[in-house]
Amino acid sequence: MGNRLVDGALRRVTAPRVVRHRAAARLIRGLASAPLLPTRARGALARRLRTGMRRAGWPVAESRAALVAVAGAVEPAARADLLIQEATDELAEGRTPAHLMEAVEAELAAADEAYARGDGKTAARRLHRALRTQSHRVLHFDQLTSPLVDDPAGYLGALRRSAVGRALLTPRGRAVPAAPPPTDRPLRLLVLVNGSAHFLREIRERYARHPGVELRYLHLADDPVAAQLVRQNARIVTEALIGGTDYGAQVERWLRPHLDWADTVFVDWAVGTAAMVTLVDPGDTRVVIRLHSYEAFGQWPHVIDFSRVDDVVFVSTHLRDFAATVALGLTGPNAPRSHVLTNALHLQPFRQPKDATARFTLGLVGTSAVAKDPRWAVEVLRRLRAEDERYRLFLVGKGIDTGLSRAARRYAEALEADLAELEPAGAVRRIGHTDDVPKVLTEIGVILSSSVRESFHCAVVEGAASGAVPVVRDWPFFAGREHGARTVFPADWVVATPAEAAARIRATTADEEVWRTTGAAASDHALATWDWSVNAPDFDAMLGVEPA
Template structure:
């Protein structure tokens, strides 16, 4: 059986891949696809014999990998992932045809073909199919002759052998850690003596300590591990070695799908290493190290793919190391603006430029409202509209390193591409505080008024702390609790020079979902959106079990895309547990999945209650749409915000909010106990959300803000 390995830089076209896979299978080949995007999710149904999303397993590669993987061009970054990935190496070793699907992947295919010279290298799906068909037509002898002709020079083989030797050395360390897991409890003193041995170099000690301590965590008391870790840290003299150890422990926990024990210590150590590099004028190294620190601090597995968040628990304490770092302070130094923002024009319509990072989920109704406004001229842009400057937002190094080195490279690129948009606009409204927002503020906005809107998602990423606040006039939060969290982690928002702060919920046309309920709707508990850990659908399953213990007529209706397991190992672990719930409860009709709904009013016609089980939310659209439809709200007191001054209990009527699955089950059973009670609660909930959050109410707030 011939084997074909495809390497993708971007998301490959599904139709083209499906057709190529069909033809290759007919030719007797097995087909494997490795990609830098989430191909395991996007291409799982196309009949491929194996898939690999290259960035996901990279979490466990250690600090040195992430400091340098993206230092060069994209082709070199792909190769950094390819050469480290055991899945790719295995299939490349067995492949007869290696295929690059995009230009940046050509370099990796060329390198693999050097190391595995019996494989043919091709660019594109059609040449890949042709290569297999040609092989089928050739004799074994002719094929063997071609392998000899294509053999690499000795120097190439030697280079590959050296790389193999380094990988073998790392394997020895990992195997040692595997042994440690088996005998951890009884042999902790032995590992202490080994890790503190003067015969070990600092780098070897840090690398071995990461493997050993990570392995011991499953069988050893936390205090003992803290003592061992502190002893090893004290034995390390250089900032790099300490960063390799403490940051390595964070990344090892993330790779294992576990919540790291001390994210702050890990990313703070990396920041200190960045500062040491900056002091030596190594701005490239300082950039790599700073971005690795931010990657650790705001990794989605720590906050977004977990039901706990150290940032939510202590926002100011969590971000304190950033404010102590000279590198971070240099990157976030405020640039200011030469002119103040001008007021709205009086002799023509206001020119409004809306910028998104490509996610338009929460801008649709507001955009339609503004497009129809008699005193507005509207344009929309996203990263595809800023030419070469797009590369700056897609690769933060290209923004950060010039700032540290004092170069204007990034500013000049941004100026050339973004200035025409700013010169046209009176107001720039940026939805989502992401890398695109930071890119847009690299340019002095002149007299254009700049507004940035934050949702709850971005509050747990690095971009709010990287904002240049001096170039933002208005910062809009979709709720008080998101504002509280962001201000707590970013004390600059309390200074006199801060932007004006506003709280305005998402604009929602809630009336469009109202329609008659089905006859048995009161026995259906709806949940809108369950594809990520933050929605905590398993908490909802707990509620369902408690309700069905009293009355088996109740079911849980899940509306939205299926759970995404490929975001991180933590998400994969959560998804696996949820799948077990589905395997048990779907066959008996206790859980029903509706799928994505363009018109959410259709499935909501079946919903008697709407359950919000999330650990965090900003201004949840689905919840309010369901309540407007007449589904009675049952809202968990979102744990990420429960200790803050604002949250569900200040946002919604108090009787909507519960603390535990037991309280949620009691509320559901109580409000749906009989038809009359449910109808009464249904009408009251609908009236409340229409009165407070419908577009007809919220649009006044946006109009006053935008038009002055």
């Protein structure tokens, strides 16, 4: 019976458009409620029906409606499977699923049902799938908007209302508070990272030679045990939700000797490493986590147990504000202390002479992510060249990684079309990756930030230190809030539109003396505000060590 219904459905959905529209509504309603069709068969029907409709060229909205209609007639777990798979398929196509929230809510409801009957592992598996879907990169990184930014409470409401979400977010605390820094010996500092260690170089150098610090540095990829443990995201979520798992015991065995040695553990990036560390009661060892930016859009701020963290370091005030709206553990009586400490940058090497020809050269350093929105910089260039063809744009760094998602690929294709118009005339030059950014900056007279979001934007600070005129887009993710680009940088550096950017560039480059004076003032401000020599004592104070 089930197979005949499926085959009949497929014949109709692949029929000519006139025929299929007359039959579609009756067909879907009938199959969704067919009393003789078992739940499992309905699920199979929904998947085959969706595939057939897509291959037949049905509009996305119509084929999705068919699946949702059938999904509504199956039991909650099967419904969650159907909807979350549909969402996954849509994300794989680089699209934001129209029924994303419905899918996440269905998955969390199925997780709650499993949790209520004592099936913690199934509940954790479904919770992890909901978190992973809701934090997918297409939603937040490979497009120029993010639903989380628009309405954090609404976007995360289903998670916070669910039983599994409430259990995950319940503080477990620690048996004893962290001990104060020692006074009779150097502070034992353990630095942990997994992934990019780019922002740790100056910190490591300082504390490796600091007489008041005994430093140990561990990149988890270099540790054969930790490298395996940190890659098991689903098991991290399971232990965080239900506890008492074999995985939790393995983390305890690996981490405990490090905790016993260290006075302070500094974890860079609030990702899986930080979540794994907080699976373990740290005893009297102090735990510090640094949250940069992109982590706030992922799953880990909901998994990290901030009641076991003593301090969280942010690189800007607007990032701290936003993270507090996302991660409930960052507020309330169990919340850690928060610090705003900018990235560690040695800026003096960037202060090199510029040739007069750099005056009309715009620079965008770092173009590998859609969030950098280099097309905004291209629009600024077009406006400038409409009046003066001496202006050109340098794109420094590797291009957008088109393998990340179809959404990223579509953006990259649009950018390539833009550049194809401009490169033949010499208006754009792609430099690619370089290990000598200070040298490249000697050829750049205006440094741009075209991003939709940034936590700090080191490239602009380095460009300003070089004497380039800074032109910073009022990052849309944070524009209009209490803190944002206008509170990170001087107000006259920040613009709202490409037209305003072009106007600032014309005003500051029309005359060479004005350009050099403006650039020199930017350089002075950058070195006086963000050089590591200025900010290192603040980092010392946060860690509890005397300045070297």
